Amino acid sequence: MALRLVQVNVxxxxxxxxxRFWAEALGWGLSSEGPGVTNIEPEGFTYPDPAAVCVDVVIVPDPETVKYRVHLDLATTSAAHQAELVARLKDLGxxxxxxxQGDVPWTVLADPEGNVFCVLEPREVYRDTGPIAAVVVDCxxxxxxxxxxxxxxxxTLHEVTxxxxxLRSAAGVGPYLEFLRTPVPTVWNRVHLDLRPYPGDDQAAEVARLEALGATGADVGQGDVSWRCLADPEGxxxxxxAPG
Structure with a gap:
């Protein structure tokens, strides 16, 4: 049994x-599965597919401003592309x-609601990831x-120190999932990951497997919903x- 990383939830x-900001930033399309939820994914994309980790933006009342433990790194193909993308993102808000961060070759920005993200300088490792180079988790x-x-x-684990x-999808496509050693407080996150079982797999069995690995149940005010909220060993x- 295994789960697929299918989207980043903001x-x-x-x-x-x-x-709209993130759709313009990534060059992706917009849709909605219902009031208060905006889905951003590549045009012509058949969800779910490891070629892209999609973005779901979900409305909540007055989300807190906290240190964000999860952020996106955006890929660029040249110094000119990096400069153009940073300028365009600023025009978008x-x-x-x-x-x-100090003096670094990447640019750190915040989206219109204060979520921090990075526009990376060109790196060969991210040449085929699409617009999202990596989903980065402080730990x-x-x-x-x-x-x-x-x-x-x-x-698949590519490197660990x-x-x-x-880590990256076993298919060798899409963005990387990266964990960076950083002193971090345990706080409520405005950005989190969503995982989906494969068709035919059992959600409850997957949750039990994750709990055996060290996950714990989490109450984020979700109420009676079809998904299960958990926290990894660092909270x-x-x-x-649900499978699909």
Whole structure:
């Protein structure tokens, strides 16, 4: 048994406005599965597919401003592309952000609701990821997180050290999932990951398997819903969706 990382879930005050920003930022299309939810995915994309990790923007009342433990890194193909993308994102409403990065070759921005993300300088490793180079998670122990998430998903571990761990879909497509060693508080996250079982697999069995690996149940005010909310061993919330 294994789960697929299918989307990044972003909480927002205005899902439509933030969804439009991210659709323009990524060059993807917009749809909605219902009021308060805006889906962003590539045009012509058949969900789910490891070639892309989609973005779901979900409205919540007055989401807190906290240190974000999960963020997106955007890929570029040249220095000119990086500069053009940063300028375009600022025109769309992004603002420069200082997270203590110092003098680095990438640019740190915040989207219109304050979610921090990075526009990377061109890197060969991200040449075929699509617009999202990586989903990055701050953590205390990258080795432990690699063990948990490697067992939780069908993604392949590419690299692991005391300071970072890197996984990618076993199909060798789409963005990377990266864990960076960072002093982080345990806080409620505005950005989390959504996982989906394969068709025919059992959601409850997958949840039990994850709990055996160290996940715990999480109450984020979800109420009676079709998905299960859990937290990984470092307290990062994520959701196990219904199979499909």
């Amino acid at each position: 909480k927002a005050r205005d899902d439509s406005a933030l969804g 992004a603002t420069p952000a200082d997270v203590g 205390a122990d990258p080795r432990a997180m690699a063990r948990f998430w490697g067992e939780a998903t069908d993604w 005391d300071d970072h761990a890197v 990062n919330e994520f959701c196990v969706l």
